[in-house]
Amino acid sequence: MTAVSERGEISGRLRFVLARTSHPGNIGSSARAIRTMGFQRLSLVAPEQFPHMDAHMMAAGADDVLSRAPVSATLAGAIADCRLVVGSTARLRGVAMEEWTPREAATRIVASLAAGNEVAVVFGNEQSGLSNDEIKLCHAAVHIPSDPAFSSLNLSQAVQVIAYEVRMAQLAGAPSRPSNRDFPAAVEELEGFFEHLAITLRDIDFHKGRSERTILQRLRRLFLRAAPDQRELRVLRGILADAQRMAHLAGRVPDSQANHTE
CATH class of the missing domain: 3.40.1280.10 (SPOUT methyltransferase, trefoil knot domain)
Incomplete structure (x- = not known):
């Protein structure tokens, strides 16, 4: 080529x-x-x-x-x-x-x-x-x-x-060869993760009166800066799903809500 x-x-x-x-x-x-x-x-x-x-x-x-x-x-x-x-x-x-x-x-x-x-x-x-x-x-x-x-x-x-x-x-000759790193997750995949994260934080009562919007904005910036790939997102969503299951066992959320984001 x-x-x-x-x-x-x-x-x-x-x-x-x-x-x-x-x-x-x-x-x-x-x-x-x-x-x-x-x-x-x-x-x-x-x-x-x-x-x-x-x-x-x-x-x-x-x-x-x-x-x-x-x-x-x-x-x-x-x-x-x-x-x-x-x-x-x-x-x-x-x-x-x-x-x-x-x-x-x-x-x-x-x-x-x-x-x-x-x-x-x-x-x-x-x-x-x-x-x-x-x-x-x-x-x-x-x-x-x-x-x-x-x-x-x-x-x-x-x-x-x-x-x-x-x-x-x-x-100017910027790099033209693909890197060996896995592709970062696409916007659609990230938005699904952010929705899952927001629900999980509510399920475990993380905010405790603090501004949910401010915390989610900061976490959004953190993860966008980190640019996780698809496999890393799957790990993160697995952690969120386990946190929701524990919240269910503790009686914080209904069973249906604890499982719908997995």
């Missing part, structure tokens, strides 16, 4: 996800932005208007990207099979998360792609950006350090910056 074809195969595992886009022209401009950098996968989450003529006009020939763009009802559905999800955000509001520059993010993205992973970069609504619930689905955030006195970037401009940095990381 030539270096060009290998790079194309790796690039095919990267998707740019636009969540709740207000203006169809921005969808077209984003399609053009990623196409000029050698990428072709655009995914849309609950766009207000799509398909739309403005999208095709602003795509300036990148109609192949638009025609293949899947539309999902939720962000969770759009990234369910991804093993690295990076959220582009101007600021983090109440969500503790590792934050990368575009160049740092590009290096991490290319390394994850080279390991054989499906990767997503997520962009929020033009006016409000990513919601806290959407940011929670991301492993890390990427922030473009624009001028604080005039920091507003058009959606497609932000997409262009990230796509450019990823292309430059590829051209």
Whole structure:
């Protein structure tokens, strides 16, 4: 396989996800932005208007990207099979998360792609950006350090910056061979684990009046940072299931509730 074809195969595992886009022209401009950098996968989450003529006009020939763009009802559905999800955000509001520059993010993205992973970069609504619930689905955030006195970037401009940095990381010779480490668990698998964890902590009365939301946010960040693989998740869920069984034996939870998450 030539270096060009290998790079194309790796690039095919990267998707740019636009969540709740207000203006169809921005969808077209984003399609053009990623196409000029050698990428072709655009995914849309609950766009207000799509398909739309403005999208095709602003795509300036990148109609192949638009025609293949899947539309999902939720962000969770759009990234369910991804093993690295990076959220582009101007600021983090109440969500503790590792934050990368575009160049740092590009290096991490290319390394994850080279390991054989499906990767997503997520962009929020033009006016409000990513919601806290959407940011929670991301492993890390990427922030473009624009001028604080005039920091507003058009959606497609932000997409262009990230796509450019990823292309430059590829051209710089970032690793292209898969690692020997097992793939990190996909978003869908992690969300199932987090749901199981939340139920188990309630079953064993862990919170004792403390903020359940705060504790779960911290644990979420811990496990996202650790990036457990599928086998590690199975071990963790086995521990949770045993804790639920013990809670059942202690009379804390009904038998049906203790077993439904195994």
